[in-house]
Structures are given as structure tokens and as C-alpha cells.
Amino acid sequence: MKVFFAKHKKALSAFSTLLIFAVLVISGGGDSKAYNALAMAGVMVVFWIFEVVPIYATALIPLFLAVPLGLLDSTDLAKSYGNHNVYLFLGGFILALALEKWKVHHQIASRIIALFGSTKSRVLIGFGLSAYILSMWISNTATALMMLPMALSIIQLQDSKDSGINDRFPLLLMLTVAYASSIGGMATLVGSPPNTQMAATLSATYDLHITFVEWMRIGGPVSLILFLFFTLFFQYLLGAERTVPVKNEILQSNWTRPQKRVLLLFACVILLWVFRSNIVALVQIEIKDATIAILGAFLLFLIPSEQNEPLLRWQDTVRIPWGILVLFGGGIALALSLEKSNVLQYLAANAEFLNHWSLVFILLVVIVVSLFATELMSNLALVSVLVPLVAVLATQMGYTVFQLTIPLTLAASCAFMMPVSTPPNAIVFSSGKVTIAQMASIGFFLNIIAVLTLWGYCYFFLA
Numbered sequence: 001m002k003v004f005f006a007k008h009k010k011a012l013s014a015f016s017t018l019l020i021f022a023v024l025v026i027s028g029g030g031d032s033k034a035y036n037a038l039a040m041a042g043v044m045v046v047f048w049i050f051e052v053v054p055i056y057a058t059a060l061i062p063l064f065l066a067v068p069l070g071l072l073d074s075t076d077l078a079k080s081y082g083n084h085n086v087y088l089f090l091g092g093f094i095l096a097l098a099l100e101k102w103k104v105h106h107q108i109a110s111r112i113i114a115l116f117g118s119t120k121s122r123v124l125i126g127f128g129l130s131a132y133i134l135s136m137w138i139s140n141t142a143t144a145l146m147m148l149p150m151a152l153s154i155i156q157l158q159d160s161k162d163s164g165i166n167d168r169f170p171l172l173l174m175l176t177v178a179y180a181s182s183i184g185g186m187a188t189l190v191g192s193p194p195n196t197q198m199a200a201t202l203s204a205t206y207d208l209h210i211t212f213v214e215w216m217r218i219g220g221p222v223s224l225i226l227f228l229f230f231t232l233f234f235q236y237l238l239g240a241e242r243t244v245p246v247k248n249e250i251l252q253s254n255w256t257r258p259q260k261r262v263l264l265l266f267a268c269v270i271l272l273w274v275f276r277s278n279i280v281a282l283v284q285i286e287i288k289d290a291t292i293a294i295l296g297a298f299l300l301f302l303i304p305s306e307q308n309e310p311l312l313r314w315q316d317t318v319r320i321p322w323g324i325l326v327l328f329g330g331g332i333a334l335a336l337s338l339e340k341s342n343v344l345q346y347l348a349a350n351a352e353f354l355n356h357w358s359l360v361f362i363l364l365v366v367i368v369v370s371l372f373a374t375e376l377m378s379n380l381a382l383v384s385v386l387v388p389l390v391a392v393l394a395t396q397m398g399y400t401v402f403q404l405t406i407p408l409t410l411a412a413s414c415a416f417m418m419p420v421s422t423p424p425n426a427i428v429f430s431s432g433k434v435t436i437a438q439m440a441s442i443g444f445f446l447n448i449i450a451v452l453t454l455w456g457y458c459y460f461f462l463a
Contacts, residue, residue, distance in 0.1 A: 036069040037341035041385070044334060048381040055378050056323030059330025062337065071337040080336055081329030084290040085189075085200035089139075089328065091293025092190035093320045095269065096138035098262045098300050098312050105134055105146040107259060120169045121242035124234055127151060127173060128180040132227050135184035137270060140192050140413075141321065143181040144424035151177050152431060154246065167241055170433055172234050175442060178428040179230055179416055186223040186413050189215045189289065193324055194383040197331050198409040201387045204332050205339045206401060212273040212289045218406060222457045226414070229449050237442070258305040265303065265311075269296035324380065331384025344392040359399065360459050366390060366404055367454050370411035371447060375421045379412040407458040414450035416443030 040061065047058040062080070066072040072080070099105050112133075113126035127147065135143035155170045185192030189199060189212050199215070202208040235242060255263075272279070272292045280287050300312040338344050374382045387405050394404040415421035417440045419429035428434055 033070055033341035034343050034346065037071055037337045037343045040065050040069060040071065041334060041338060041343075044330070045385055048385075049377050054323070055381055056326050058381075059323075059327040062330055062333035066333055066337055071341055072333065076336060076340075077333060080204060080333035081326070083200045083204060083329065083332050084288050085196050085203065086290075086325050086328045088288075088290035088293050089190060089193065089196050090320075090325055091290065091295075091297040092138060093142075094297035094300060094312065094317065095266055095293070096142040097316055097319060099138060099266065100142065100146055101312065101316060102256070102258045102262050102305075104259050104262050104266075105143075106150070107253070107255060108134065109147065109150060118246050119242065120238060120244050120246050121235060123154065123246045124169075124172060124176055124238065125231060128176045128227070128231055128234075131177055131180035132184035132223075135181045136187045136191050136223075137266070139190065140181040140185035141423040141427070143184070144177055144427040147177045147181070148427060148431060152433070155433065167244075168237060168239070169241055169244075169246075171438055171442075172238060174428050174431060174433045175439065176234060178422075178424040179446065180227065181424040182413050182416070182422050183223050183226050183230060186226070186410055187216060187220045188212065190293070191219075192413045193328070193380045194409050194412045195219065197328055197380055197383045198387050198405055200328060200332050201335045201384070202391065202401060202405065205335050205388060206391065208401060210402075211276065213277070218461070219410065221461075222410065222454065225457065226450060226453055229453060230446060233446065233449065256306065258311060261303055261305070262300070262311055265296055265299060269293065272296075327378075327380055327384070331380070334384060335388035338388050339392075344388055347389065347392070357397075359403070360455075362397070362404070363407055363459055364451075364455050366408050367411045367451055367458070370408045371414050371451060374412045374415040375418045377420070379415065379422055383409055383412050403458075403462045406462060407454055410458070411450070411454055414447065414454070416446040416450070418443070 043065075044058055044061055047053060047061075048055055052058075062072070062077065066077055067074055109127075109130035112130045113123065116122040116126035116129075127150075131143055131147050134146065151173050155173060182192070186195070189195050189210075195215060199210050202210070269292055273289055276287060276289065276292065301310050301314070303311050305311050370382065370386065386408055390404045390408050391401045394401050413422065416425070419426045419436065419439065425439065429436070429439065
């Protein structure tokens with residue numbers, strides 16, 4: 001029986017989900033928005049959890065169900081998939097593509113690593129800081145992909161030199177790439193997809209807007225605190241190996257003209273993000289963070305490189321993870337459908353018992369549920385489902401929407417135990433240098449550290 005279920009898990013999940021969908025729609029008489037919204041949400045959640053189809057394909061479901069079921073009109077549906085936060089991330093992806101194409105990340109990382117020295121302890125710190133800084137400005141997925149080859153090259157040198165010696169350095173170096181990428185991604189809106197998803201959902205459903213700088217004021221300090229705890233923990237795990245020298249052949253080279261141009265453009269985009277509110281006040285024209293990101297991306301196709309070709313060609317964009325952008329849109333459409341059908345308000349009204357809970361306890365529950373649930377499913381899908389519900393619960397209990405949705409979102413980037421938890425974990429696991437047991441055992445302690453850090457920080461900072 002177990003073998004049969006394992007073999008046909010996707011088919012059984014799809015069948016049972018469609019059955020529930022049919023029952024809910026029929027029981028709602030075909031005209032009940034609440035039943036229809038629950039039916040669509042149920043299908044999407046089950047498909048996301050069991051990956052009946054790719055999670056990005058599941059995000060397409062509102063495109064063919066939301067309008068026929070009377071949940072959204074075509075205008076609202078178009079706004080969901082065309083939300084300005086979707087284009088903020090698209091611009092970030094294109095900028096990251098240019099950094100990768102011209103190996104700007106290699107220049108930055110090699111200099112940071114060289115600055116810290118060549119003992120095992122210092123190499124871990126150098127790699128961690130490089131990944132942390134890069135993932136603040138480009139997605140944590142792109143950062144992990146960029147840093148992995150450099151880490152593998154160092155490990156291969158140690159393998160050839162110290163054959164037969166079993167130490168923790170290769171494992172910790174691999175996990176440093178994954179974990180530092182995730183932690184750094186918490187600091188900015190474009191660093192990790194859940195951050196952008198939360199901002200887009202609240203913008204679409206509550207008309208609440210959080211800017212790039214506002215997020216940095218919240219996510220920046222807590223990500224730095226977590227990075228410091230993570231660094232100290234890994235130094236402790238390294239033990240007596242801390243002072244052992246490491247053979248390092250990561251070479252520094254001179255900056256090329258295209259690299260300088262990409263870096264200058266990237267720096268200009270960051271400065272425009274930081275001083276956007278001042279610029280808007282000065283010129284009296286509405287400018288969004290997404291506007292700046294897309295402008296920077298557009299200029300990459302215009303500014304020439306050394307070969308008299310643009311820094312980026314359109315053919316380069318085939319490597320952009322377009323599926324994540326679709327997932328953003330699907331999550332926003334789902335949240336808007338649940339909000340307009342009053343499902344969330346109904347659920348919140350029937351959760352009156354939560355009114356007797358203190359904020360400190362509710363925060364702990366939200367953080368623990370988000371962090372450990374994302375060990376089993378995509379953190380972006382999780383945020384798409386839970387942010388609308390938690391936002392309504394927050395208002396029902398007399399708190400601001402941000403007091404619960406921000407801790408939920410930050411916790412979704414702190415799952416360190418399983419490869420499926422976040423893309424950086426999966427990327428590092430694919431190297432074959434880390435087993436699930438190793439990631440789970442070390443990641444569990446980091447999860448506990450993350451829970452306690454987020455709990456204390458969010459309670460005192462967001463209260």
C-alpha cells in the first residue's frame with residue numbers, strides 16, 4: 001500500500017483536490033464567492049505542497065479560474081500579475097544577470113576573501129560576508145549560484161592536498177554559501193522573493209506600501225544580528241581547525257571596462273533606491289522602486305561594453321527565473337480573491353479565542369509555524385498563502401498588519417534544515433558535498449537561533 005501511494009502520490013493528490021474543489025463549488029450553489037475562493041485556494045495549496053505540477057505552473061491557476069468563478073474581474077487579475085513589485089524583482093534579476101555575465105561578483109568576493117586571510121576560520125568569514133553582502137542586492141538564489149563554484153574550487157584544492165583527512169571545513173564552507181545567502185536576502189526587498197511577495201500582497205489587498213528603505217530599516221538590523229550569530233556558531237563548529245591554513249588559488253584580476261560600467265550602474269540604482277523619497281519630493285513626480293529597477297535594467301541593453309556590444313543582449317535573459325515572477329502574480333491573485341470573497345474576514349471572525357493571547361505569544365507561534373512549515377514547501381508559496389490570512393487576523397486582534405506579516409515573512413527565509421526549504425539550500429545540496437542528515441542536524445540549531453532572534457527582535461522593534 002505504501003509503495004502504491006508513493007508511486008501514485010501526485011495522481012492521488014490531484015484527484016482528491018479536484019474532488020474537494022467540485023464539492024465546494026457545488027455546495028456553494030455555483031454563486032457563492034466564499035466557497036469558490038476556498039475551492040481555488042485548496043487546489044493551489046495542495047498542488048504547492050505535493051508539487052503535483054511545478055509550483056510555478058500552479059500559480060497560473062487563477063488565470064483560468066478566478067474570473068469564471070466570479071472572484072476577480074479581468075482588470076484585477078491583470079493588476080495581480082502586473083503588480084509593480086513583480087517588475088521590481090524582474091529588474092533585480094536583470095541587474096544580477098549582468099553582474100554574473102561580467103563576473104563582477106568574482107571581483108568583489110575575491111577581494112573580500114583575500115582581505116580576511118587564508119586560515120579556515122578566515123576563509124569561512126570571507127565567504128560568508130561575500131555571500132551576505134551580495135544577497136542583499138541580488139536574489140539569494142543568484143548569490144548561491146555565483147558563490148558555489150568558488151567554494152568548490154577551494155574544497156577541491158584541499159581534497160587533493162589533504163586526501164584522507166576528514167574535517168568539517170568542506171561541509172561548513174558549503175553551508176556558509178547557502179545560509180549566508182538566505183540571511184543576507186532578508187535585509188532588502190529584492191534580496192529574497194518572500195519579501196517582495198509580502199509587499200506586493202499588502203499593496204494589492206490593503207493599499208499599504210513598504211518602500212525599499214523602509215524594509216531595510218526593519219530587515220537590515222535583524223539580518224545582521226543573525227549573520228553574527230551564524231558566524232559565531234560556525235566558528236565554534238570548526239573547533240581546533242580554525243587556525244589551519246587553506247590553500248587558496250582564487251586569483252584577483254584587474255577590473256575590466258565592462259565590469260566597471262556594470263558596477264557603476266548597479267551603485268547608481270542602489271543610491272536611487274535609498275534616496276528615492278528625497279528625489280520624489282524634489283521633482284514632484286511619482287517614482288517607484290520598480291521604476292528605478294527597470295530603468296537600470298533597460299540601460300544594460302543600451303550601454304556598450306568593450307566589444308561595442310551592449311552590456312546585455314536579450315538572448316542573455318533566457319537564464320532569468322521567469323517562473324518566480326509568475327509565482328508572485330499567482331500569489332497576489334490568490335490573496336485578492338480571498339480578500340474580495342470575505343473568506344479571510346470570516347476565518348478571522350471565528351478566531352476570537354486569539355484575542356486573549358498576548359502579542360509576545362502570537363509572535364512566537366507565527367514565527368515557529370512559518371519557519372518550520374517552509375522546511376516542507378517553497379517559502380514563496382508559503383508566504384503567498386499565509387500573509388493574507390495573518391494580515392486579517394492581525395487587524396481582528398487590534399494589531400497593525402505589519403506586526404505579524406513581517407515576522408512571518410522574515411521567518412520564511414530562515415529555514416536551514418532541508419534542501420527544499422529555500423533555493424540556496426537546494427543549490428548547495430546539489431553539489432554532492434552535503435547530505436540531508438548533515439544539513440538537518442546543523443540547520444536545526446540555526447533554526448532555534450533564528451526563532452529566538454526573530455521573536456525578540458520583532459517584539460521589541462515592531463511593537
